[in-house]
Amino acid sequence: xxxxxxxxxxxxxxxxxxxxxxxxxxxxxxxxxxxxxxxxxxxxxxxxxxxxxxxxxxxxxxxxxxxxxxxxxxxxxxxxxxxxxxxxxxxxxxxxxxxxxxxxxxxxxxxxxxxxxxxxxxxxxxxxxxxxxxxxxxxxxxxxxxxxxxxxxxxxxxxxxxxxxxxxxxxxxxxxxxxxxxxxxxxxxxxxxxxxxxxxxxxxxxxxxxxxxxxxxxxxxxxxxxxxxxxxxxxxxxxxxxxxxxxxxxxxxxxxxxxxxxxxxxxxxxxxxxxxxxxxxxxxxxxxxxx
Ligand code: SF4
Numbered sequence: 001x002x003x004x005x006x007x008x009x010x011x012x013x014x015x016x017x018x019x020x021x022x023x024x025x026x027x028x029x030x031x032x033x034x035x036x037x038x039x040x041x042x043x044x045x046x047x048x049x050x051x052x053x054x055x056x057x058x059x060x061x062x063x064x065x066x067x068x069x070x071x072x073x074x075x076x077x078x079x080x081x082x083x084x085x086x087x088x089x090x091x092x093x094x095x096x097x098x099x100x101x102x103x104x105x106x107x108x109x110x111x112x113x114x115x116x117x118x119x120x121x122x123x124x125x126x127x128x129x130x131x132x133x134x135x136x137x138x139x140x141x142x143x144x145x146x147x148x149x150x151x152x153x154x155x156x157x158x159x160x161x162x163x164x165x166x167x168x169x170x171x172x173x174x175x176x177x178x179x180x181x182x183x184x185x186x187x188x189x190x191x192x193x194x195x196x197x198x199x200x201x202x203x204x205x206x207x208x209x210x211x212x213x214x215x216x217x218x219x220x221x222x223x224x225x226x227x228x229x230x231x232x233x234x235x236x237x238x239x240x241x242x243x244x245x246x247x248x249x250x251x252x253x254x255x256x257x258x259x260x261x262x263x264x265x266x267x268x269x270x271x272x273x274x275x276x277x278x279x280x281x282x283x284x285x286x287x288x289x290x291x
Contacts, residue, residue, distance in 0.1 A: 002053055009036055010068050011128050011166065012249065014100060017066035018057055018093075021045060022085055026072025028104050030143045031132070032214070033173065035206035037072050044077060051088055058092030065097045075103035075127070079115040086122045098125035105129065105146045105154035116161035126164040129155065134189025135182045138174050142211075148189050155193040167195040171231045171247075172203030172283060176221035183231045187238030194241040198260070202228055202251040205285040215285050222282040225253055229278045232256070233271045236264060253278065 005024055010017070025040035057064070067089055075082070090096055101124060108116070108129075133139055136147045146154065158165050169190070174182025190198060203223065205212050214220040223231070232247060232254075239245070239260045245267065248255040254274050258267040 002057060008070060010070060014068040017068040018061055018064045019068050019070050021071055022069045022074040023071055027076045028145055032142045032210035035209050038208050054088045054092050062093060063095050064093050065095050067096060067099045069101040073102055073104045073107050075101055075107035082119055083122055086124060090123055099123055100126040103127045103129050105151050108154035108157050109150060113161060116157060120162045126166060127158050128166045130168045131189060132170050133173050133182050134186035138178060138182050148185060152189055152192045165195040166197035168199045168201055170201050170203050171228045172223040176223050179223060179227055179231055183234045187235055191240050195243055198243045198245050200232055200235060200247040201249045202253060204251050222285060224280045224282055226275060226278045226280040228253060229271060229275045233268060236267050
């Protein structure tokens with residue numbers, strides 16, 4: 001039995017994967033909106049412990065085709081350590097076909113193209129990364145740790161190394177004041193990256209985050225629900241690269257899926273039909289629990 005150190009997060013599309021916590025927490029852990037790893041101190045799991053878990057996983061789940069490496073950014077690990085993990089996973093889980101991972105742009109910027117290619121060749125297949133915004137001001141204010149240019153550079157490195165790239169952006173992250181710049185610059189960054197997948201999440205404000213305090217102290221004017229829908233429509237209108245677009249996260253007001261730009265008209269029609277029905281009242285700000 002794998003012993004997880006909660007809280008544990010994984011992308012919705014990894015629901016049927018075996019999750020392995022190669023690290024605990026997030027090495028950055030500074031984003032003002034993020035509550036995920038506030039209670040965890042970043043740690044690298046020692047090899048002995050990790051290897052034992054991989055051997056046990058192989059015994060209990062030899063049929064597993066997918067493994068997802070958690071927590072927040074295990075790509076921060078030394079390349080040699082990641083290669084050891086990949087080797088052990090493919091050796092002990094006979095049915096294994098692909099390994100996916102959460103990463104920050106900083107993790108990608110710190111690795112050389114050769115290191116990334118080697119990881120790809122040894123079976124690391126898909127990277128999930130939060131772009132959040134393509135607007136320099138929003139990125140700086142939310143303490144993401146990189147600017148838009150660095151975000152593009154990091155994501156391009158992943159694509160050039162042959163990874164499948166699944167990205168997330170957050171509707172509402174510019175608040176009521178900067179929503180247009182947030183979305184227009186996010187679309188620009190997405191168009192320069194060309195990710196395989198693009199998920200639009202909706203801003204959630206959790207107690208214990210800096211953003212929660214900023215909202216309470218009126219430093220961050222919350223977007224309205226209708227504004228969120230308008231942001232999504234603008235994003236869909238502006239994305240020119242081919243990408244699978246989703247807004248089916250638990251945070252989203254309207255579940256949408258489609259391929260852009262081919263399916264743009266259909267996706268836009270759904271959003272536009274929903275806009276007049278969406279209340280023009282602020283998004284809720286009190287999410288008490290994780291999901
Ligand atoms: S990098 Fe990701 S996991 Fe880490 S604090 Fe920022 S949003 Fe949260």
